[in-house]
Amino acid sequence: MSTTDSGTPRRWTHVLAVALAACLLIGVGVSVGLLLSHESTPGTDSAEAGFARDMSEHHAQAVQLSMIAYSRATSSDVRTLASDIALTQQAQIGIMQEWLKAWHLNPTGDKPVMSWMPDGQMSVESGNRMPGMATLEEIDKLRSATGQQVDIQFCQLMLRHHLGGIHMVDGLLAKASDPRVIELAKGMKSAQTGEVQALEMLLKSMNAPTG
Structure with missing residues (x-):
């Protein structure tokens, strides 16, 4: 099996490519569906709006x-x-912000973060951070890291970040009814699950812990 410059098997790149391709295709479909749909739109307190x-x-x-x-x-x-x-995630931000505009909703709500989740704010971390989000100190540490520590710290932070994002998607899927939002959320979960596997393999190749 061929390897990359870090000695990591290329299998993870195939997994990632498939997940990203699926996510991008879903994103295009969601955008088109949003423009063509005349169905009722989610309200400001809906799970769809909170998720976006x-x-x-x-x-x-x-x-x-x-x-x-x-x-x-x-x-x-x-x-x-x-x-x-x-x-990928910048493109998805654009899709979600377009939803809010189309729904005539403010980009920020007046409810606490994660209040739309089935478990409410129980998964909010210290500092009012959503699941998996890095602290300011962790971001500064990444910025000041050198050499392979940049690679390791990024993979560790992004692994935790993705797991938190998947938790949010699962919460959305348990409550949402809008098919466009559900479709994009499923694409996010598929892509991030593939990326979690890639991050774990990269950390393993660097003999670094996953947390």
Whole structure:
């Protein structure tokens, strides 16, 4: 089996490519469906609106972390993964913000983060952070890291970030009724599950713990 420059089997790149392709195709379909649909739209207190608002913020941090890694990581595998995450999640932010505009809703709500989830705010972490989100100190530590520590810290932070995002998607799927939102959420989960596998394999190749 061929390997990349870090010695990581290329199997993870195939898993990631399939997941990203599926997610992008779903995203296009959701965007078109949004423009063509005349069905009733979610209200401001709906799970769909809460998800669009909170996941946009959650995604924004993933883009931030990924751009740090893309510019400073030592491994081409990590840089490629970081680029894919940044591009995909920025595109999804655009889709979710367009939903809110089409629904005539504010991009931010007046309810606490995660209040739309089935378990409410029970999964909110210290500092009012959504599940898996890094602290400011962790982001600063990533920025100041050098060498392979950039790769390791990014993979560890993004692994936790994705697991938190998947938890949010599961909460949305338990409550949502809008087929467009459900379709995109399922695409997110598929892509991030593939990326979780890739991150775990990268950490293993660097002999680094997953947390």
